[in-house]
Amino acid sequence: MNRQIRKKCNLAKERWLDEQCKEDEELTERNPLRMYEKINEMTRRRACRSGKALKNEEGKIFMEKDKVKRRWEEYSGELFEYERREDEEEVKVVEVMEIIKDKVQHVMSKLKRRKAKGEDGVMMEMLEALGEFRVDKVKSSEHHLYNSRVITTQGCRSILTAISKLCETHECNKHRTISLINHIIKIILREIIN
Numbered sequence: 001m002n003r004q005i006r007k008k009c010n011l012a013k014e015r016w017l018d019e020q021c022k023e024d025e026e027l028t029e030r031n032p033l034r035m036y037e038k039i040n041e042m043t044r045r046r047a048c049r050s051g052k053a054l055k056n057e058e059g060k061i062f063m064e065k066d067k068v069k070r071r072w073e074e075y076s077g078e079l080f081e082y083e084r085r086e087d088e089e090e091v092k093v094v095e096v097m098e099i100i101k102d103k104v105q106h107v108m109s110k111l112k113r114r115k116a117k118g119e120d121g122v123m124m125e126m127l128e129a130l131g132e133f134r135v136d137k138v139k140s141s142e143h144h145l146y147n148s149r150v151i152t153t154q155g156c157r158s159i160l161t162a163i164s165k166l167c168e169t170h171e172c173n174k175h176r177t178i179s180l181i182n183h184i185i186k187i188i189l190r191e192i193i194n
Contacts, residue, residue, distance in 0.1 A: 101136070104142065116161075
């Protein structure tokens with residue numbers, strides 16, 4: 001039965017391709033640009049898309065939006081779970097740190113461009129457009145953050161996004177989870193780490 005179905009699918013695909021080739025031959029004379037566009041559409045690889053369904057821990061598939069959201073929350077909680085051990089010491093913050101404009105500019109030049117924006121909606125390209133003003137502004141923000149030791153809730157929050165590794169997968173662990181944080185916070189944290 002499986003072989004018969006595959007055979008019928010292959011025949012249908014062949015018929016469809018023949019029809020498309022005939023249309024392309026007709027377009028050769030009338031509209032060559034459209035012919036090339038159509039060939040690109042037919043031959044281009046499709047990107048993997050994550051479906052709207054997920055499997056829970058028992059292997060049951062569900063599609064309800066609230067259940068899918070809850071499952072992603074559970075999975076990301078498990079993935080990023082961290083419990084502090086009793087023997088682990090807290091990190092002590094050095095009291096004095098000199099924030100130098102050149103170092104801030106160096107960190108900003110090293111960060112990658114064309115990356116997704118965080119919750120604040122600011123992209124690196126936007127900061128670049130500000131020119132010299134951006135370095136002064138980030139330096140003053142960094143200085144204020146370091147001295148006050150308080151980060152806003154918007155600065156602490158990151159957006160978790162799942163990108164499927166395999167096409168049409170229903171399992172959370174078959175997705176690559178990335179975290180989108182604000183670029184300004186990324187610059188400040190990189191400078192503090194350095």
